Amino acid sequence: MTDTADKLDYSKTLYLPETEFPMRAGLPQKEPEMAAKWKEMGLYKKLRASAAGREKFVLHDGPPYANGNIHIGHALNKVLKDVITRSFQMRGYDSNYVPGWDCHGLPIEWKIEEKYREKGKDKNEVPVNEFRRECREFAQGWIDIQSDEFRRLGIEGDFDNPYTTMAFHAEARIAGELLKIAKSGQLYRGSKPIMWSVVERTALAEAEVEYAEVESDTIWVKFPVVRVVEPGVALEKGEAFRQAVIAQNAEGGILGDLQGSFVVIWTTTPWTIPGNRAIAYSPRVQYALYEVTAAENDFGPRPGEKLIFAEKLAEDSFKKAKVEYKKLRDVAADELAKLLCMHPLRQVGGGYEFPVPLLSGDHVTDDAGTGFVHTAPSHGREDFEAWTDNARALEALGIDTKIPFPVDDAGFYTEDAPGFGPSAEGGAARVLDDNGKKGDANKRVMDALIKANNLFARGRIKHEYPHSWRSKKPVIFRNTPQWFVYMDKELGDGTTLRTRALSAIDQTRFVPAGGQNRLRAMIEQRPDWVLSRQRAWGVPICVFADVDGNVLQDDAVNARILEAFEAEGADAWFAEGAKDRFLGNGHDGDRWQMVTDILDVWFDSGSTHTFTLEDRPDLKWPADVYLEGSDQHRGWFHSSLLESCATRGRAPYNAVVTHGFTMAEDGRKMSKSLGNQVFPQDVMNQSGADILRLWVMNTDYWEDQRLGKTIIQTNIDSYRKIRNTVRWMLGTLAHDHGDEIAYADLPELERLMLHRLSELDQLVRKGYDEFDFKRIVRSLSDFANVELSAFYFDIRKDALYCDAPSSLKRRSALYVIRKLFDCLVLWFAPMMPFTTEEAWLSRDPNAVSVHLEQFPEIPADWSNDAVAEKWRKVRTVRRAVTGALEVERKEKRIGSSLEAAPVVHVADPELLAALGDLDFAEICITSDISVVGDEGPADAFRLDDGTKVAVEPKLAEGTKCARSWKITSDVGSDPDYPDVSARDAAALKELAALGRLG
Structure with a gap:
């Protein structure tokens, strides 16, 4: 041999x-081939077949918008969902992922309008269902593109049969949910100040608004104090009121030193002054009466005028008006509560003869302004609430609490803004134009205030202001007739929509846990849900209403509507003859009018649980989990919660998981202008989808990532x-x-x-x-x-x-x-x-x-704490040996650890005992080793952690085995294999006997 x-x-x-x-993965080339193979082999169907009969685990997909290529936020979101569904599928569940898309609403409608504008076409000249058809085709095109992009990410789901909010069945179910809410008495027509896009001519939800810095006109306005009122005593009206004011002032002593004084407000929206109906103050703020002693400006306060301010803010306000002043006395809150003021535009002309009361408001502070808040219930939520909360008391005084409509959908003043509307000299003033630019409203209002000698001061200020996220143009708050869902109406079982939603939040698991408090705070504070939008593409508010806003309640009419929607989609509502078709012969067509407003798209997405979870036998209701970005506390989580609680009394989910947003590497927001965007397509093409997925897995996705x-x-x-x-x-x-x-x-x-x-x-x-x-x-x-x-x-x-x-x-x-x-x-x-x-x-x-496999079942007897504890000690000693050998390598005294035969001194009895029955040379990858139970010499190698182990590096003695490279004394012990160790010689003989040597 x-x-x-x-x-x-x-x-x-x-x-x-x-x-x-x-070794080289080649993911950019291999992954598309593998994704195509999965599609060809029907992996999704095989997964469903393999899971048949198992307990279902359902993650309901929050629908992305079908209007563009996917971005890094989409990638993060879909990867997280895919990992969740796959992990439950591989742990014994039937975890079916059904992707979905949000298809209705302004962004798609806006794209079609842009196309029209490029061709010089007017949207209003196109039949509505023709316009809707183009919107539908646009959405479908992007669904197809995004489906391919999601599959490229490795997302596995029912892409051949997704859900879309524009599917006929979906539109019928969305309409059905609305009709349920209408039948239960939760739907009503009202008017409230809402965010309105003049550019897009539609109401906007909070989720459709972003904030950007603007520079605005800011004014301080004087409201003349004209009357003291007593609780429960009705005011005179018209000329009688004017004469009573004159008489009371003539009497003297009733107003005292407040006679002839002014309450001063501050606002960044001068154009809202025609809508003013009250002034808000706070009992927690200290107020005082001041007298002007000298004035510098040609307009504004004059010497001798007396003005009321929050004491903390008086100095800054007087500086702004460039006047000198002196304090006369403190003014108590109960004094303010009795005051009535004259509207500052009363001298301009007819229409502002009504009194302006002072109302206590929790929203008033002395952080900025004057300590008094100009209250225009047509133009702000807090203003609206302050006015309506005091409506009964104001009506008892004989004050008309009707809220006006001073601004129309195009941003022009109406006749509810006397002196500035269509009949005014120069025509109607405008707040914003069609391009979102500032109109002439602010200037004309300020000019009128100067003419009336009621402008105290003016200036400019930079501040954050709401803009439409689509057009990027400013919005306004305006009172408009809209359709709402009550948040606080008793629903016949002792609950309200608000209490139902809050209870559902308490019963939901949130990951991370802070999401619960965030959503709860939003539900606690939110006003009634505005459902109507003035658009063309979406599911209509398919009810009939009379002039007073009463909704027709007829099951037969509703059944005809839903049957048509199921067969033809929501286009049926806009088809010729639709009114007669749905209303039938049993109702007066002159009394009942079709509502043509479109449902808020958040109602669409909030209803997806009905036509997806409830209607698909391969899913279940409620979902085990919803997962989206943290912004969806005010979006999809929110609307789904409200819709489900309104119709089913509970949330459509058992758990809510949220992720943050992806920032650039330096922590800044990704933006085109900064050139710091990362596109998932680029990462996949250069490195592979699994690299992108690994980044998602490695990141703290609950927070913002980089x-x-x-x-x-x-x-x-x-x-x-x-x-x-x-x-x-x-x-x-x-x-x-x-x-x-x-x-x-x-x-x-x-x-x-x-x-x-x-x-x-x-x-x-x-x-x-x-x-x-x-x-x-x-x-x-x-x-x-x-x-x-x-x-x-x-x-x-x-x-x-x-x-x-x-x-x-x-x-x-x-x-x-x-x-x-x-x-x-x-x-x-x-x-x-x-x-x-x-x-x-x-x-x-x-x-x-x-992906058709299950996670391995680990036998119980594999758990062995005793072995783990012993080897914790073994590895402690081994660390000292490897540390010593590393020093020897660096000093080039050895090349490989097999050249070493260290002496290991172990003074710790427990560590020493752990080594007793082991081949410790094998564990340390040395050719030989000696273990001694003592402290060891002073110059031996020791770790800095205090471990009682000392190592003396020594060279192995013997001959190097030509096969295993170990240095041993038994090399050559088998004459048939004179250059290998005994162990290797025995192995060679066994291989030879098996015919494996050649």
Whole structure:
């Protein structure tokens, strides 16, 4: 055999890793091919078939808007959803993901209008259903594009049968939900100040508004004090009131030193002054009466005038007016409560003869302004509430509490703004024009106030102001007739929509937990739900109403509407003859008019649970979880909660998970102008979808995240380490014959690895349950890099490569690596679907897909705390040895750890006992080692952590084995293989007997 030995290439006798799983992933090329394969093989249907009969887990998809390519926020959102649904699918559930799209509303309508404007067409000249058809086609085009982009991300779901809010069945169900609310008495027509886009001619929801800095006119306005009122005593009207004011003032003493004084307000919206009906003050603010002693400006306060201000704000206000002043006395809140003022535009002409009362308001502070708040109930929510909250008391005084409509949909004043409306000299003033630019309203109002000698001061101020998120133009608050849902009307069971929603919030799980308080605060404070929008594309408010706003209640009419919508879509409402078709012969067509307003798109998306969760047999109601960005506390989470509580009395979800927003790498907001946007398409084309998905998994997605080139590279590096670990296991398992080794026969090191798998199994399952993906991926990555590659694999490579085929140690290691591979690949599969599919099929080409597998069931006896505790001590000693050997390598006294035979001094009895029955040289990857139970010499290597271990580095004695490279004294002990150790010679003989040497 000596001649044979001379001819052997020992490297070919080793069980070295063999695999076609490449080190370079090539994800940008492989992933699209794999996604196409999944589509072709019908993976989605196979998943459904494999899960038939299991308990359902449903994540209901919040619908993205169908109007553009996906951005990084979409990618983050969809990856999180995909990981959740895949993880539950692989843990014994039927976890079906049905994607959906929001299709109605202003953004799509605006795009079609832009197309019309480019062609010189007028939207109003096009038949409404023709316009709606173009909107539908536009939305469908983007649904198709986004579907492909989501699939490229590795998202698996029912893309062949998604839900869309524009599907005929969906439109019928949305209309049906509205009719339920109408029938229950929760729907009413009213008027309130709402945010209105002059540019787009429509009401806007809070979710459709963003804030931007603007520079505005700001004015201080004097309201003449004219009367003291007594509670419960009605005021005279018209000329009688004017004469009573004159008489009371003539009497003297009643107004006292407040006679002839002014209450001064401050506002950044001069154009709202014609809508003023009251002044708000606060009992918590200290007020005082001041007298002007000198004045510099040509207009404004004159010497001798007396004015009331919040004491804290008087000095700044007088400086603004460039006057000198003196304080006369404090003014108590109960004095203010009795005052009536004259409207500051009363001298301009007819229409402002009404008295202006002072009302106590919680919203009033002395942080800025004058301490008095100009109250125009037509133009602000707080103003509206202050006015309506005091309506009964004001009516008892004989004050007309009707709220005017001073501004129309185009931003022009109406006749409810006397002196500025259509009949005024110069025509109607305008607040904003069609392009969102400031009109002449502010100037004309300020000129009128100067003429009336009621402008105290004026200036300019920069502040945040609401803008339409679509047109990017300012909005205004204006009182308009709209359709609302009551928040506080008793619903016949002792509840209101508000109390139902608050109760539902208490019963919902929120991740992170802070989302609960955020949504609760919004529900507690929100006004009635405005449902109507003045648009063309969407589901109409399909009710008939009379002139007083009463809604026709007729089940037969409703049934005809819903039947038509189901067959033809909501276009049926706008078709010729629709009124007669739906109303029938039983109702007076002159009394009942069709409402043509469109439903708020948030009502559409808030109703998706009905036609998706309830109507699809492959889903269930309520959903287990809703997941969206944190902005959806005021959006989809909010509207879904209200719609479901209004119609079903509870939330349509059991849990709400929120994610933050993606910022640039430097923490700034991503924007086109800054050039710091990261597009998911670019990341996938350059690095791969699994890299993008790994970034999502590694990030604290509950908060705002960052993304840029450096962060992407960090995730590429992390991915490579994971991939290389998987690759090594695949290569090693090429020599695995599937031997099953009884737990009792396993070496202790293998038992330790199985114990770690049992611990990780609990961590992984808990992490997926808690949507804590970062904890999972970091734990698995650390395990792969630190405990496997740098510890277990490193130790076992010698046995795996060099031991004989029959070696129990080698076969045990292969058995454990097989388990490690299965666990790691399956646990990572929801996160990195492409890479794990490639690895799984590399291991078993006959497998269908890793995604049809279940997470491994870990035997209970793998958990072994005693082994874990022992090996914690072993690794403590090993760290000291590897530390010492690293110093030797740096000093070039050794090249490989196999050249060493250190002496290890262990003074800690517990550590020493842990090493008793181990081949510690194998554990430390040295050719030999000596363990001594003492303190060791002073110059020995020691760790800085106080561990009672000292290491004396020494060189191994003997001859280097030509096959395993260990330095031993038994090299040449077998004459047939004179240049290898006894262990390697025995292995070679076994290989020869099996015919595997050549």
